[in-house]
Amino acid sequence: MLSLVYSRLALILKQIPVRLWGTSLMCSLLVTLASLFGVLPIISIPIATALEFGMCSIYLVAYSGKPFVTEQLFLAFKKNRFLRIVGGILWAKLWILIWSLIPVVGIVFGIIKAYSYRFVPYILLTDPETGATQAIKKSIAMTKGHRGAMFGCDLLLVGIVFALTAILLLFVNIRFVGVIFAILLVLFLVAAAVILPLASGLLDAGYFYEVSSGHLKQTQQSKSADISNEPAQMNRCNICGTLTPGAFCTKCGAKVK
DSSP states (O other): HHHHHHHHHHHHHTTTOHHHHHHHHHHHHHHHHHHOOSSSSHHHHHHHHHHHHHHHHHHHHHTTTTTOOGGGGGGGGGGHHHHHHHHHHHHHHHHHHHHHHSSHHHHHHHHHHHTTTTTTTHHHHOOTOOOOHHHHHHHHHHHHHHHHHHHHHHHHHHHHHHHHHHHHHHHHTTTTTTHHHHHHHHHHHHHHHHHHHHHHHHHHHHHHHHHHHHOOOOOOOHSSSSOOOOOOOEEEOOOOEESSSSSOTTOOOOOOO
């Protein structure tokens, strides 16, 4: 999974998706404003959660290589969706918090459960008939066997940032040229602050996309058996009408029935 998702991530970032970056920054700004200026946490937290869910839908479409619309950011605010989506995501986060509070081993269990419930927003997105508890169970089943790879992907991303930061900090102490490296360090930290949320969101979407579409299974089977050259059967999405080869629409992310 690591090489597959990272190669796709590198391809997307190489194209310099300014619109995607702008939408990601706008989402971060709106979430920050909701958190800072919310009258009550009971209001600000659901609003921030709904915005983050909308960004998940955008990341999923962007990862699949299809154009997205900025209005997807407010997808959870549509009629009859808010309580189901926000409630489902917060219910999963509550369980992660509960597992994390276990004495001594709570941090380990919290991390494991965070990866086990990682697909909950995407399941609520692609399967409108699934409730919170069902979404958690489906996420556990889908992430089984892939949690270690997902953890490795995230760890690699964070490790790259920390390693480059440490290297630049070492060069800052060099006489005469230290000022130049200090400037480079500031520029790098600014770039990391802009790119990391986008890269992290695309990685999450990539995990779900690759696992749900069966790309990983096909890759493993191709090593031991010949893959037929016949074209994949195309299905039409019931929501947007897009032809897609998988069980999930590559444009809007909805489950194809």
